[in-house]
Amino acid sequence: MTDLSAILTPEFVSTVLLPALIAGIAVSLCASLLGVSLVLKRCSMIGDGLSHVGYGTLCIAVALGWAPMQVTIPVVIVCAYILLRLSENSRLGGDTAIALFSTSALALGILVSSKANLTTDVSHYMFGSILAMTRGDVIFSVILSICVLLVYLLFYDKIFAVTFDENFARATGLNVRFYNLLIAVLTAVTVVLGMMMMGALLISSLMIFPAVTAMKLCKRFRGVVTAAVVISVSCFLLGLFLSLWLDTAVGASVILMNLAVFAASSLLQMLRRQAGK
Secondary structure, eight states: OOOHHHHOOHHHIIIIIHHHHHHHHHHHHHHHHHHHHHHHTTOTHHHHHHHHHHHHHHHHHHHHTOOHHHHHHHHHHHHHHHHHHHHHHSSSOHHHHHHHHHHHHHHHHHHHHHHTTOHHHHHHHHHOOGGGOOHHHHHHHHHHHHHHHHHHHHTHHHHHHHHHOHHHHHHTTOOHHHHHHHHHHHHHHHHHHHHHHHOTTTHHHHHHHHHHHHHHHOOSHHHHHHHHHHHHHHHHHHHHHHHHHHTOOHHHHHHHHHHHHHHHHHHHHHHHHHHHO
């Protein structure tokens, strides 16, 4: 275990920890909100697929000397749109299309990074390294996170309708395809932002765990969304400080904290059912 008092110096807090907290909370908010819709729509694996596409794009961008995040976001958005269209119109199922895209992009990223000797340079995108984020990364992440939150809140009612019953929403005249695309775009942006914090391997878990846990505790959509936000931010904060204390990887610590909360909520749900019998 690490002596936190020796680590949490004023300089470390102001230059490393505080920016990480701000960026992490912002991304956790976005991930939890979108995770609820993805889980209810049975599209939770799209986050995992897009993260692999993002990793492959990041490797290529770094190898070519381009700005990684600025290049990756539009590419992942385009891939989210293509995946959505394939799942709607192709004989390929949604899960199959995601698997094909994700594995191909991941293989391409690994190939490029190994040939260009970039394994160390891009490893934090694979495994996450929120404490290594630069000031520019933090500002970029916070600005885009605020945009995602504002768009989500602006179209909250429409997203709610599309999430629960697409057929009914379509019957009422709602442009279901547009709002499905909007959810996919917001998910794509959140995935790329979260890769710096959680890594490509774990970012989808940040979206899924809080949503699934919240559904065990609440029944109404608004309650599930609120609970997911609280769980996501709380687990991020606990996981971050736990990682500092135990000197472990931040991303893995956050996910394991989410796992612990999920297990506790499952136990609580089981006890409630037994008490109700």
